[in-house]
Structure formats: structure tokens, C-alpha cells
Amino acid sequence: MTKVEDKKENVGICRQYCTVCPSYPGEGILFCARGKSSKAVEKQGCYCPSCEVQTEYGCTGTYYCIEGACE
């Protein structure tokens, strides 16, 4: 079980960050709950530190699309 709930509200918030992030791999969402992207991701910045989902669940990481879910 990951910390972050895989729910619609969190997906909606995530869309405002991940999909406009310069590193976004082009598909997938809510990496902090669902785990890393199946695509290769080039680190070009991560918006997770500004995201409310991150704060709500006490996560402190970045690049969940590369590192995997917040545990």
C-alpha cells in the first residue's frame, strides 16, 4: 500500500502539475500513488514539491515518475 490514495480528486490535482511539467513522459498520472512511468523520463524539473497532494500525504520526494511511488 502506498501512502497516497489513488482517487479522482488526486488525479485532478496531479494533472495540473505533472502534465505541464517539463519532464512529463507523455502518459500516465499520479506517479506518487501508481508508481513510476513505464517510459524513460529525462530529468528536466519536477513540480511535485508545489503539489497539494504531496503536502497532504506527507511526501517529500520528487520525480515519482522515475523513482516510484511515495511510500
Ligand code: SF4
Ligand atoms: S513526477 Fe515530477 S517530474 Fe514526473 S511528471 Fe510529475 S511533476 Fe514531472
Ligand code: SF4
Ligand atoms: S506529488 Fe507529483 S505525482 Fe503526486 S500528485 Fe502531485 S504532481 Fe502528481
